[in-house]
Amino acid sequence: MKIGDLARETGVSRRLLRYYEEQGLLRPRRLPNGYREYTEADVAGVRHIRAMLAAGLPTAVIARLLDCVHDDDGERMVPTGCPGMVTDLRHEQQRIAAEIDRLRTSQQALDTMLTSALRQRDPHSTPASNRS
DNA sequence: TTTCTCACA
DNA sequence: TGTGAGAA
Numbered sequence: 504m505k506i507g508d509l510a511r512e513t514g515v516s517r518r519l520l521r522y523y524e525e526q527g528l529l530r531p532r533r534l535p536n537g538y539r540e541y542t543e544a545d546v547a548g549v550r551h552i553r554a555m556l557a558a559g560l561p562t563a564v565i566a567r568l569l570d571c572v573h574d575d576d577g578e579r580m581v582p583t584g585c586p587g588m589v590t591d592l593r594h595e596q597q598r599i600a601a602e603i604d605r606l607r608t609s610q611q612a613l614d615t616m617l618t619s620a621l622r623q624r625d626p627h628s629t630p631a632s633n634r635s
Numbered sequence: 636t637t638t639c640t641c642a643c644a
Numbered sequence: 645t646g647t648g649a650g651a652a
Binding site: 516518519522526556561562 | 645646647648
Binding site for chain 1: 637
């Protein structure tokens with residue numbers, strides 16, 4: 504199928520499908536006219552890519568992990584196990600945990616600034632309620 | 636319709 | 645990570 508067909512079937516824009524190829528996530532073969540030719544397997548492939556992106560994985564990692572996953576009769580993405588896969592996932596999990604810590608620190612700093620700014624404006628107001 | 640590239644958020 | 649525009 505051509506890029507427009509895959510875009511329709513997956514709901515992912517043609518532009519984005521080209522971007523995924525550029526990142527090494529998809530490897531369509533080329534027709535003599537230079538057009539990309541995709542297979543049915545690429546439909547599942549795009550679903551897997553979307554799922555991994557949603558999990559916060561960067562494209563470089565997804566490129567490695569994509570071959571370590573297969574499709575469970577129609578719907579689910581199932582890990583088949585690859586050397587290094589668990590290591591990669593653990594590493595990403597740690598990276599995300601660190602990122603959350605960093606964001607928490609930012610949030611705390613902003614809360615402090617906001618509280619003090621509000622006190623300047625109205626010294627009698629109660630502290631800002633923090634959603635944390 | 637599709638390709639690629641440059642620029643940009 | 646993802647998009648828009650322009651030219652072929």
